[in-house]
Amino acid sequence: MREFGYQRAQDVSDAVALLDADTDARFLAGGTNLVDLMKTGVERPGRLVDIRSLPLDRVESTPDGGLRVGATVTNGDLAAHPEVRRRYPVLAQAVLAGASGQLRTMATLGGNLLQRTRCAYFTDTTLPCNKRRPGSGCPAVRGEHHNHAVLGASDHCVAVHPSDLAVALAALDAVVHYETADGPGDLPLGRFYLPVDDTPHRETALPAGALVTGVTLPPAPVAARSRYRKVRERASYAFAIGSIAAALDVRDGVVRDVRLAYGAVASRPWRARAAERALTGAPADAASFAAAADAELAAARPLPHNGYKVTLMRNLTVAVLTELAEEAAR
Structure with missing residues (x-):
């Protein structure tokens, strides 16, 4: 591991100023992703700015009935918070599906949003990777890609985003807040992650040196009946091969409101807008759920060894929405 400096930020302004003065520095919170990447040489910061002691560790209700979650x-x-479990159960379920209890005590909201892909070509510095070294190529396209993207990918990168939490936040229309040397800003989660296109090394729309300070969850009555379902190759703390965050409001057998987001199928959490449009006002039955999934997955462009994800996500959509509809009918 490369030698690096270490400094503990005193407050948010101090943290931002430290990074603004040193472009080779990185923020450190739980370190569950960053430190691993430093060990392999993927990340090589000259200094770590520790933000764990900053006052960003609270979950608070907002005046309009939403929640504000601090970045640390x-x-x-987060998963144990009673208001998260009551108002946004899909979020608590996604967090619990994401890692072991030991990791959950260290990993933070902000770090989870910013974690890097687990693509083997990205984490192995002896191999080409456009995300790590722009212009070097994407060997996954013709190599090992069984768990790679089927939606929104490009010839330059087919890696998937690993976060479970971010998939739930995408379905909930979360807004990410940040601080820079020029002042505060915010980004809806739908614009926080950039399309992969031909610049896969640019993963978020955050300004340079920005510190994520928290996330706001807007009020969402539909989220009271919501679910996160994750499919993985082994039951114990593996990354998803496909996942779904779903919330459903059914009245008199008709879908009144629905939120859907897919995980492990794209370079970012994939909000299933086409499926939502197809479902709104439709009967809450398996045929409608399947048709909505087909509408969303029509844009899928699978590679030779990951086409199973299209069938997987279709079946997952129908199964989870059917469960939620049956709950609503009881």
Whole structure:
């Protein structure tokens, strides 16, 4: 591991100023992703700015009935928070599906949003990777890609985003807040992650040196009946091969409101807008759920060894929405 400096930020302004003065520095919170990447040489910061002691570790209700979650709230505290479990159960379920209890006590909301892909070509510095070294190529396109993207990919990168939490936040229309040397800003999660296109090394729309300070969840009555379902190759803390965050409001057998987001199928959490449009006002039955999934997955462009994900996501959509509709009918 390359030698690096270490400094603990005193407050948000201090943290931002430290990064603004040193472009080779990185923020450190739980370190569950960054430190691993430093060990392999993928990340080589000259200095770590520790933000764990900053006052960004609270979950608070907003005046309009939503929630504000600080960037250093741990995944464990987020999943256990009574208001998260009551108002946004899909979020608590996604966090619990994401890692072991030990990791959840360290990993933070902000770090989870910014974690890097687990693509083997990205994490192996002896191999080409456009995300790590722009212009070097994407060997996954013709190589090992069984768990890679089927939606929104390009010839330059077919890696998937690994976060479970971010998939739930995408379905909930979360807004990410940040601080820079020029002042505060915010980004809806739908614009936070950039399309992969021909610049896969640019993963978010955050300005350079920005510190994520928290996320706001807007009020969403539909989220009271919601679910996160994750499919993985082994039951114990593996990354998803496909996942779904779903919320459903059914009245008199008709879908009144629905939120859907897919995970492990694209370079970013994939909001299933086409499926949502197809479902709104439709009967809450398996045929409608399947047709909505087909509408969303019509844009899929699978590679030779990951076409199974299209069938998987179709079946997952129908199964989870059927469960939610049956709950609504009881």
